[in-house]
Amino acid sequence: MDELKQLVIDGKADKAVALVVKLMDEGKSADAIMGQALIPAMDMVGKLFQDGEYFLPELLVAARAMQKSVEVIKQRSPAGSVAKSGKAVVGTVKGDLHDIGKNLLAMALEGAGFEVVDLGSDVAAEQFVGAVKEHKPDVVGMSALLSTTMYMMKDVIEAIDKAGLHSSVKIMVGGAPLSSDYAKKIGADFYGPDCVAGRDYARSVVASKN
Numbered sequence: 001m002d003e004l005k006q007l008v009i010d011g012k013a014d015k016a017v018a019l020v021v022k023l024m025d026e027g028k029s030a031d032a033i034m035g036q037a038l039i040p041a042m043d044m045v046g047k048l049f050q051d052g053e054y055f056l057p058e059l060l061v062a063a064r065a066m067q068k069s070v071e072v073i074k075q076r077s078p079a080g081s082v083a084k085s086g087k088a089v090v091g092t093v094k095g096d097l098h099d100i101g102k103n104l105l106a107m108a109l110e111g112a113g114f115e116v117v118d119l120g121s122d123v124a125a126e127q128f129v130g131a132v133k134e135h136k137p138d139v140v141g142m143s144a145l146l147s148t149t150m151y152m153m154k155d156v157i158e159a160i161d162k163a164g165l166h167s168s169v170k171i172m173v174g175g176a177p178l179s180s181d182y183a184k185k186i187g188a189d190f191y192g193p194d195c196v197a198g199r200d201y202a203r204s205v206v207a208s209k210n
């Protein structure tokens, strides 16, 4: 796990992918690989960036190594092995291109049997509203990583409220600059510090309907 963490920090995507495959062959779970290697690696990269030791090119290659690793985990996780349990719409808010946390959330939800509509990153409020109308999800999961884009979440919630859709869908938010206080302030139903908390909340929403 430590070796994988270092490979991601160094941005060595091919070697990281090969090691992920090996670890999965050895029986390591997706949760363990993410929790013990990939997420700590991105935390370290963030620190190096903050300390001025890493610049954007290093951030990009590390993020690419992380994403390739996540892709291979996704490919090798047994799809459709879990009964469909609910529907979720996920996306990163407008102006924000950080999508790794959102992708992890989508993966965790899929792993729990959710049908996930992933709107991608840089998603405008109207797109969230349109997706809620079209797909009628149980939950919407929004992600923001910048202190400048977290305010967009308020616009999305207001737009969902205004369209009269909030009574039929729960809204959860997450991302590094957020807090449960902020989530409450903007009218979100839930703040999750990580994708596992998001997945558990989404499960509880569906369970409360049955």
Ligand code: B12
Pocket (backbone or CB within 6 Å): 039, 042, 043, 044, 045, 046, 047, 049, 050, 056, 059, 060, 063, 095, 096, 097, 098, 099, 100, 101, 102, 104, 105, 140, 141, 142, 143, 144, 145, 146, 147, 148, 172, 173, 174, 175, 176, 177, 191, 192, 193, 194, 195, 196, 197, 198, 199
């Ligand atoms: C990788 C990265 C990038 C990559 C993103 C690649 C990609 N495809 O995502 C690139 C290089 C493109 C990038 C660009 C920029 N970045 Co950047 N980036 C990061 C970095 C290092 C890691 C982010 C990450 O992926 N973490 C790993 C994931 C797993 O964590 P996460 O997203 O937080 O998700 C977890 C939880 O928050 C939660 N979660 C997330 N979403 C949701 C949603 C729900 C519903 C729930 C329940 C949970 C949940 O679950 C996840 C864990 O399970 C962070 C530093 C850091 N440590 O966060 C900086 C960071 C976020 N970036 C930063 C900055 C400043 C930028 C730029 C403005 C840089 C620039 N000068 O251009 C641009 C902005 C581009 C844009 N418009 O979005 C700052 C933000 C400062 C701030 N507070 O606003 C940070 C904090 C770096 C720093 N220390 O200064 N970045």
